[in-house]
Amino acid sequence: QIQLVQSGPELKKPGESVKISCKASGYTFTDYAMHWVKQAPGKGLKWMGWINTYTGKPTYADDFKGRFVFSLEASASTANLQISNLKNEDTATYFCARSTRVYNWFAYWGQGTLVTVSS
């Protein structure tokens, strides 16, 4: 069965960096793009962008350009999200989500990774 398993919760200080992983199984990793979605505490869902798992090319939503990096370890069927220079407003649960081959609805989601930024 298809699964996306994310790394565990993180507690970081402002200015630090964090790297979240999303390990896929049950399908051919490079056949489907991987997307990232942010959910701040008690708030809604915000699409951050996606990475082409075949070419490795990332695409970022405007609000996530600069400090956010999507990357792959394709040999390990893993997508990563790195956030640098963390700010308090980065405190959120981050989800990876798999789209279809062509369209961006998300039938498969990771369990979410809570990143808490606090001094």
Added chain:
Amino acid sequence: DIVMTQSPSSLAVSAGETVTINCKSSQSLLYSGNQKNYLAWYQQKPGQSPKLLIYWASTRQSGVPDRFIGSGSGTDFTLTISSVQAEDLAIYYCQQYYDTPNTFGAGTKLELK
């Protein structure tokens, strides 16, 4: 960016009732090339990941009970839940995938009356 506006923001219901959640997009989600509406609905329960309910505005995802019905076209869409059950208490989001950035509505929280 396409803005997705959901209403109401919360809804108190009794088990067995039929509820309607609305989602309006700031531009049409109907693509003329295939006559499909690029709109999905998700359900999110506390502490869980979102679950896909509906795509193409009205196509139920495999395994989703048929009491969940998506309808609408263009800019106005509806998720109807007939005979609400306790397990349906959750937050519901619409999402457009017509254009990037993909955008979600702010959510509608379904609560027990």
